[in-house]
Amino acid sequence: MLSGLTISNFAIVSELETQWHAGMTAITGETGAGKSIAIDALSLCLGERADAGAVRPGAKQADISARFDITHLPKAQQYLQEHMLESDDNECLLRRVIAKNGRSKSYINGAAVTAAQLKELGQYLLSIHGQHAHQLLLKNDHQLHLLDEYAGHKTLLDNTASAFDHYQTLQRELKALEAKHAQQQAQKQLLEYQVAELDEFALEEDEFEQIEIEHNTLSHAQHLLEGSQKQLYALYEGDEQTISGALQHSANAMVELAAIDPALEGIANMLNEACVQVEEASRELRGYCDNTELDPERLSQLDQRLASAISLARKHMVNPKELVTHHQEIKASLEAICVDDERLAQLDTEINDALALYQQHSEELSKSRQDAATALSELIGTSMHELSMENGRFAIELDNDSVRAPSRLGQDRIEFLVSTNPGQPMQPLSKVASGGELSRISLAIQVIIAQRVTTPTLIFDEVDVGISGPTASAVGKLLRRLGESTQVICVTHLPQVACSAMNQFFVAKEVANDETYTQMKALSSQGRVDEIARLLGGDNISATTLANAKELIAAYG
Known part of the structure; x- marks a missing residue:
């Protein structure tokens, strides 16, 4: 899990050092204060593309370090051992330094590595779910990706991709030989x-x-x-x-x-x-x-x-x-x-064999997807009910056609279908779901898949956009339940979600000497009450909003 984050001269952050704990942590703050600054910094530590804009104006470089406890992360330990990057304890330190010219250097436990290696290791440490995930949900290729993540059938995917690559290689050879033959x-x-x-x-x-x-x-x-x-x-x-x-x-x-x-x-x-x-x-x-x-x-x-x-x-x-x-x-x-002519004759047989093998793997993958689609549809439907969509129904439609052009992902065509009102027929998600409904469905899917993939640290960056009222309470409970088995970090503007957290950070923006600074601090019990009250009533905090804040924390926490 993430245990520490240190930021120096990154964007509008001058210096920042934070400690993180297990369970669910909420990050709140005023609009425009930079609530996502920690997540942006973590993204760079996980190998995302860096540019000169990451460096605070006037500074020579930005320096970001993220510390993880990998005691219970065997895959991360194995990666470090295989690349001779392990440390003496069960901690792993990722560091990224970005110069003002946009060039960057990457380190794992003090050893220089590539940004690609940070990304490879990062998949065993942390997963970020962005606020635009619900928009991706409308894309069929992303829907297929989500289903595959839930199914966890990497071997079937690899077999299908490998068979497709072999088939494509033979096809390219045939095309080249035919052109050469002519x-x-x-x-x-x-x-x-x-x-x-x-x-x-x-x-x-x-x-x-x-x-x-x-x-x-x-x-x-x-x-x-x-x-x-x-x-x-x-x-x-x-x-x-x-x-x-x-x-x-x-x-x-x-x-x-x-x-x-x-x-x-x-x-x-x-x-x-x-x-x-x-x-x-x-x-x-x-x-x-x-x-x-x-x-x-x-x-x-x-x-x-x-x-x-x-x-x-x-x-x-x-x-x-x-x-x-x-x-x-x-x-x-x-x-x-003459040898080329003989090879042309051989290729027909080899291509047919390769296609048959590909279709075999594709059908095995499709069957696994179908089984996973049935289970995932039921889980999403249940979550929709929990998220104030009592009449919601969800289904994943898979169409496998061996005549369809082969691809590395198989020959399945996918469509997420939904019905949100009684008597309404199941239709593609893009045609019937409103913005708020789409956000809730997206969040439900992300939580379900996160539980299945078992990433040690999950970050949700304002995935509750478009949600309010009783639904917000359900979202908070959903994330807290997830936090019981996984470290969950949630950037939110909803008091119902924030009060469900076990820990809370407050992000504020200050201006001093004509320069802007962002600060992030852990809140005490009273600090949480004050912040929840602010989220409930705005800047005018009254005795009533403070009392409501205490009640919410007591009820949800």
């Missing part, structure tokens, strides 16, 4: 032709380079053969003096000279090695000449393959040496299109 059909025909053409030509890796080399060799075969034979004669096989013979003669001479002067042995050895090298070169040259043939037929074949490769490369607008790589790339593109 564009690819013309491309597919071209690729099939190109791949077939290149498959038939069947150029292998590095084959073009090898063809170029062989073609170049065969086209110069005559010149190569004649030149090689000429050098072979000069080196070794000539009829006259050859290079080999002359070299051998020099080597023999140097061997004789080296026998006289050993300094010439190195030269003699080199010449002998040269003789061996020339002889080896001559032998290999002879083999080359013997194996070199003039092959016009092979040259013609190479001419044709080379020309075809160049022609194909020009046709595909690539370098002939890149033709094999290009072949592999367009083949891969064609295979990808």
Whole structure:
């Protein structure tokens, strides 16, 4: 529960520190005094959007801290443990600092966090019901939200949402593939032709380079053969003096000279090695000449393959040496299109299966909603009677249609129906309920759901607008009964509601040195009597209004 709230330089509050207690607490004050200032501050501590307007004029920053006792809040304790934010005791301190430029910093137990984390933790600590909740009640999506809150079937909602997301993902994939498929059909025909053409030509890796080399060799075969034979004669096989013979003669001479002067042995050895090298070169040259043939037929074949490769490369607008790589790339593109075609065929089955699973979860959710709607309708009808709508009847109409477009929330259409007068048929809430009736119905629903959801602290911000007389007494009793099991904080202008509270704060606005200040203080027993008397009779408090105030507090408290 909320145990403390400290506010510094927020809006028209300079400094404020309040202590809070269990049970029902009422907040009252003059019109325009800022009775909702504490709730606005708490909203910021729970991660609501902050802006520069939150900072008191002339101040550098607004600083708000809310302290909660989480002794009996296992979900809050678990969240803090999972995020390593727990404290040594069973208290949790939320803090929000807003700079005058609108930027803010958030803290949980002194550790810096994001505003989103404040909001995540806040759902386990406190729930705020605003004065415009009755207006939301007219919206069908909000009606469905209220029913789901009451039903508490989060697992069914999650299953339905998850199944819908999967179904939508497959639908998006199908749409993208169909659009892609339409564009690819013309491309597919071209690729099939190109791949077939290149498959038939069947150029292998590095084959073009090898063809170029062989073609170049065969086209110069005559010149190569004649030149090689000429050098072979000069080196070794000539009829006259050859290079080999002359070299051998020099080597023999140097061997004789080296026998006289050993300094010439190195030269003699080199010449002998040269003789061996020339002889080896001559032998290999002879083999080359013997194996070199003039092959016009092979040259013609190479001419044709080379020309075809160049022609194909020009046709595909690539370098002939890149033709094999290009072949592999367009083949891969064609295979990808074929894979897309196969995926399109698979998607029909997968989408049908996903839709069937979604509808299964949607029907389970709808059944749970129907059961909850029956119970909630009875409870709301009973509360309407308690709130001076003796002839009121309430029903929740659910229409589930599997043909209806799927959504994350299922396929239910909801309508809150009401009849407030005898003989009046049940009609949609928006058509028959007056402002006051709508406020009472809204309050009844909020109290019922609050009891079901078991939020530790509930704040009602002027939800009793449009209510007066005996109905106000019923509202006060309703909130006090709720306060017996939950901490209830209620901003109100009704004396019947205020006197039902166990504790009461008074909010006042003061002007000093041309500056406006809002103060909020806990009321003593006598202070409560004075404030209830003010609510009853206005600024002119008489002995009669004071006596009435005492009677109200005694009767309701």
